[in-house]
Amino acid sequence: MLDNNQLLRFTTAGSVDDGKSTLIGRLLYDSKSIFEDQLEAIENTSRKKGHDGVDLALFTDGLRAEREQGITIDVAYRYFTTPKRKFIIADTPGHIQYTRNMVTGASTANAAIILVDARHGVIEQTRRHAFIASLLQIPHIIVCINKMDLVDYQEKAYNVVIDQFEEFSSKLLVKDIRFIPISALEGDNVVNRSSKMNWYQGAPLLHTLETMHISSDINKIDGRFPVQTVLRPQNESHRDYRGYAGRVSSGIFRVGDEVTVLPSGFTSKIKSIDTFDEELDVAYAPMSISMTLEDDIDISRGDMIVRSNNKPEATQDIEMMLCWLHDNPARPRAKYSIQHTSNTQKAMIKEIVYKFDINTFKRNTEDKELNMNDISKVKIRTTKPLMIDSYRENRTTGSIILIDDTTNETVAAGMIV
Numbered sequence: 410m411l412d413n414n415q416l417l418r419f420t421t422a423g424s425v426d427d428g429k430s431t432l433i434g435r436l437l438y439d440s441k442s443i444f445e446d447q448l449e450a451i452e453n454t455s456r457k458k459g460h461d462g463v464d465l466a467l468f469t470d471g472l473r474a475e476r477e478q479g480i481t482i483d484v485a486y487r488y489f490t491t492p493k494r495k496f497i498i499a500d501t502p503g504h505i506q507y508t509r510n511m512v513t514g515a516s517t518a519n520a521a522i523i524l525v526d527a528r529h530g531v532i533e534q535t536r537r538h539a540f541i542a543s544l545l546q547i548p549h550i551i552v553c554i555n556k557m558d559l560v561d562y563q564e565k566a567y568n569v570v571i572d573q574f575e576e577f578s579s580k581l582l583v584k585d586i587r588f589i590p591i592s593a594l595e596g597d598n599v600v601n602r603s604s605k606m607n608w609y610q611g612a613p614l615l616h617t618l619e620t621m622h623i624s625s626d627i628n629k630i631d632g633r634f635p636v637q638t639v640l641r642p643q644n645e646s647h648r649d650y651r652g653y654a655g656r657v658s659s660g661i662f663r664v665g666d667e668v669t670v671l672p673s674g675f676t677s678k679i680k681s682i683d684t685f686d687e688e689l690d691v692a693y694a695p696m697s698i699s700m701t702l703e704d705d706i707d708i709s710r711g712d713m714i715v716r717s718n719n720k721p722e723a724t725q726d727i728e729m730m731l732c733w734l735h736d737n738p739a740r741p742r743a744k745y746s747i748q749h750t751s752n753t754q755k756a757m758i759k760e761i762v763y764k765f766d767i768n769t770f771k772r773n774t775e776d777k778e779l780n781m782n783d784i785s786k787v788k789i790r791t792t793k794p795l796m797i798d799s800y801r802e803n804r805t806t807g808s809i810i811l812i813d814d815t816t817n818e819t820v821a822a823g824m825i826v
Contacts, residue, residue: 420499420515422538423524428555432593434465439600442489493619512732520549527560531573543581548626558592564608632660632716635750652699658805661693669717677704711752723794729823739779746812755792762786800824
C-alpha cells in the first residue's frame with residue numbers, strides 16, 4: 410500500500426521543442442493542480458498570443474526570457490499533489506550549454522522523464538540526458554515518446570524509438586527503464602489513458618509516477634548520520650539535554666544501537682531519538698532527528714555518527730566525476746572549499762584524469778582544462794579526511810560541491826567513484 414505522504418522527485422529532460430513544458434503543464438492541468446488565478450492569468454496570456462485554447466507550456470516557462478524565446482533556460486521547480494503521492498518536478502533545459510542545470514535538477518531525483526519526439530527518434534540530446542541520468546544514479550527512467558498525434562498514433566513509430574534507445578542504454582547503469590507513448594498537447598496517456606493507442610497496454614504517465622516503488626531506492630544498510638548542529642536548550646525541562654541534530658543520510662538507527670563518532674572514533678550507544686514533537690524508537694533516511702548518546706563525547710558540526718560495524722572510508726585523496734558549473738574555468742592547483750554533507754574542508758584539484766565527451770561517450774585524456782558544463786574524472790586532495798561512500802552506494806555521502814573561497818560561489822558538483 411502506498412503512503413500518500415510519500416514524496417517523489419522527478420526531473421524532465423529532452424531536446425528543445427520536445428514538449429517538456431507542455432507535458433508538465435498537461436500534468437498540472439489535468440490533475441487539477443493549478444490555482445484558479447494562475448489558470449486565469451495563463452488563459453489571458455494565451456489569448457494575447459493568439460492561441461485558441463490554453464498554452465500549457467506557460468505553466469512552467471515562468472522566466473520572461475523563456476516566454477519571449479519559447480525555450481526553457483533555467484531549472485523550474487513545480488510542486489503538486491494527488492491523493493496517492495506528493496511530487497516535486499525539476500524542469501531542466503534541453504540545450505547543451507545548460508548541462509549544469511540538468512545536473513543540478515537531477516541530483517536529488519527519484520526518476521527522470523526523458524522526452525523523445527516520435528518524428529525524430531533518439532538524437533544526440535537524448536543520449537546526453539540519459540547518460541547524465543545514469544551518471545547521477547537516478548534509479549528510474551521513463552522515456553515518454555511524445556507527439557504521437559503527429560505520427561497518427563502508429564505503434565511502429567513507438568517501437569522504432571524503443572529499439573533506438575535500448576541500443577545504447579544497455580551501456581548505462583540504470584535499473585528501471587519504461588516507455589510510454591504520449592501526446593502532451595492532446596493529453597493522450599499523460600493523466601488519462603488514450604483511446605487512440607489501444608495497442609499500448611501500459612499505464613499512463615501519472616499512474617506510473619503514483620505507483621512507482623521508490624522505498625527500496627534508499628540505502629537502508631549503511632547507517633550514516635552527519636551532525637548539522639548540537640542542541641543545548643538548557644531550559645527547565647531539558648536542563649542537561651545535549652542532542653545532535655541532522656538528517657539521516659542512509660540506514661536505520663535504533664535506541665540502544667552501538668554507534669561510532671567519526672573522525673574521533675569514540676563509541677557509545679544511542680540513548681534517545683527525538684523529533685520536534687515526539688520521541689522515537691527508530692529513525693531512518695531521510696528523517697530529520699535529534700539523537701542523544703549515553704556517553705558525553707565531544708561532537709560538533711561536520712562529525713558523522715555511524716553504526717560501529719559499518720563505517721565509511723576516511724580519506725584525504727578522493728576520485729570523483731566532477732561537473733564544472735561556473736563560467737570561470739578551474740584554476741590549476743587552486744584551493745577550494747569542499748562541502749561534504751555538513752563537513753567543510755579545504756581542497757585542491759590534484760589531477761584531471763580525463764574529460765568525458767557526453768556526445769560520443771569517449772574519454773579525452775589530453776584536454777586538462779575544466780570549463781563550464783565539462784564532466785571530468787578528477788583526483789582531489791583535502792586538508793583533513795572526509796568520511797565518504799561511493800555515490801553508487803549513497804547519493805548523500807557520495808556527493809560533494811566545490812566552493813570558490815574568494816566569491817563564495819559554487820563552482821562544481823562531484824560524484825565520488
